[in-house]
Amino acid sequence: MTETDEKEQSLFEAPPMGEQERMVEAILFASADPVTVAELAARMPHGADPAEALVYLRKRYDGRGVHVVKVGDAWAIRTAPDLGFLMQKETVEQKKLSRAAIETLAIIAYHQPATRAEIEEIRGVAVSRGTIDQLLELEWIRFGRRRMTPGRPVTFVVTQGFLDHFGLESARDLPGLKELRAAGLLDSRPLPGGQGAGDEEEGEDLAGQSELFED
């Protein structure tokens, strides 16, 4: 939206902020999935500022039984985690993930975008068929950009559904991420001398990851 648009629209006068807050509240309550600010704006009257309304709304639900949470670049209402014990009825049986799947997921989350070869290099073992498939089906990972290295391998990144499931605002809020980076444990270090177990392609790879987290 351009600046002039903004001014013209404001001639029609946006609803008062209290009213905008109600609107955001209603939309978030009605939806099971997170809603982006852009989607909110599209559904609200012209000139509304859902981002500001969200600030108020979030404060209003502070300490209540449900919270306004940020999921990637979208917003949702979720029950307060300390009340989970009341919800046995709503609890969905979660499919037990294999250790391989959990580790693969963590590696993708912390090293994203990550190629299959990188996952295998870190775990020291081949990623079995079906592990990636399972994570794709859960919609916790998706295909990212291809690596601009020989073979142009596909990469994997985590999704908004992953953030939502684990109550993360963004991939930067992964537990321990800063410490791991500071300790150099998210770097890719090729085997000295280059021959042997490691993949040759590894070297250039990690540029992508720091890009993702650096801004």
Place this chain on the structure above:
Amino acid sequence: MTETDEKEQSLFEAPPMGEQERMVEAILFASADPVTVAELAARMPHGADPAEALVYLRKRYDGRGVHVVKVGDAWAIRTAPDLGFLMQKETVEQKKLSRAAIETLAIIAYHQPATRAEIEEIRGVAVSRGTIDQLLELEWIRFGRRRMTPGRPVTFVVTQGFLDHFGLESARDLPGLKELRAAGLLDSRPLPGGQGAGDEEEGEDLAGQSELFED
């Protein structure tokens, strides 16, 4: 707070009313159906008084974007009736795309620009007009340049809307056959008799595909 803490506590006294209000709020939010007072009491700690908590909760949502409403003899949270106009998006009916449409779309995505004849050749069956029209209407495909071959047939390419919908940055990020297979999306039963034939041909396929994108 753990569950046992909660229970032990309830031997002595019910949680404070503010806490009970939070509980009712969370239960009403997460339940798929309206909840009766008796059901609330059964799920809350002993000694809790959900009826009283409901009075407070109801008052708290007075004039807000959502209301606590009575449905028969049960309770639910609903968006305020005056904000119904915001709920248009929720009335959308989701339908799965037909197999013919998804296959046609896949071929266009992988082989774009593709003519109708090419799509038919790959699918081995005629493409109905309705299928193309539907994809055009969804704005997932659009007309590309005409082919400089006899008859100058129109071609189809995928749109930005397509990329957005499928979470792709570019059509180049679509995984190739080998990667589909590695991810377990492709059954790799070998051809009976012709050993390894399937795999050998794979290489060429990929080459074809990357050529396609290499422009």
Place this chain on the structure above:
Amino acid sequence: MSDPTGFEEDHQTVSDRLAAEALIVDVDGFEGPLDLLLMLSRTQKVDLRKISVLQLAEQYLTFVDKAKVLRIELAADYLVMAAWLAFLKSRLLLPPDPQDEGPSGEELAAHLAFQLERLQAMREAAAQLMARDQMGRDFFVRGLPEGVARIRRVTYSATLLDLMQAYARIRTKDEFRPYAFDRDHVFTMEQALDRMRGLIGFAGEWTDLSSYLPDGWSADPARRRSATAATFAASLELAKQGQIELRQGETFAPISIRRKPT
């Protein structure tokens, strides 16, 4: 259970020994050599950054030796790692060769330590991730998403997975054509048995197996392969039944058969 591992008992605690037993009994439970190395490194009870890679290499090689004694089949990657660690060990023990261009033993050891630390870090990160409050377990989404059924608009949805599966289906449909067996070029074992039973009565002397191939099956390679395989299988069957004897001078030498002398 009394120490089936044969590990030295002197300075091992009970838990060390149990861990060692678990290693031997449950080698399949490990996700590759790196996983095993990480497990072994725990017995050193030091920070992974201060780990003795030399000691670790020895522990691993001991493990592989014990597995051999116990005749446990180790997968190839375990043996590759053993060979690499043996090489690393020699590099660490011998004085560096100034002629040698390659990485030093210390560099290689540092890399291995890094790999172990990184794997361990990822495991801990995974555990922390799974310990977080999770949707549908600890916190919940709206149970009753609202839809005011006033305006109905149909949207079509499809996921990337649908798209890729559709493409995969099209591109592989040729692979799934019905299985049709080409009987013209197959000589079955039953046919071979019939043929050999008829001929074997006359084979008092050692005769090359290839002379039992049916007529007209040697020109075309596919037919020759099928007939050879069937005839060989049939001769094994007859030998098992005690009707003939088999002889082969050395590996890949021609096979001869004769009727078993009565």
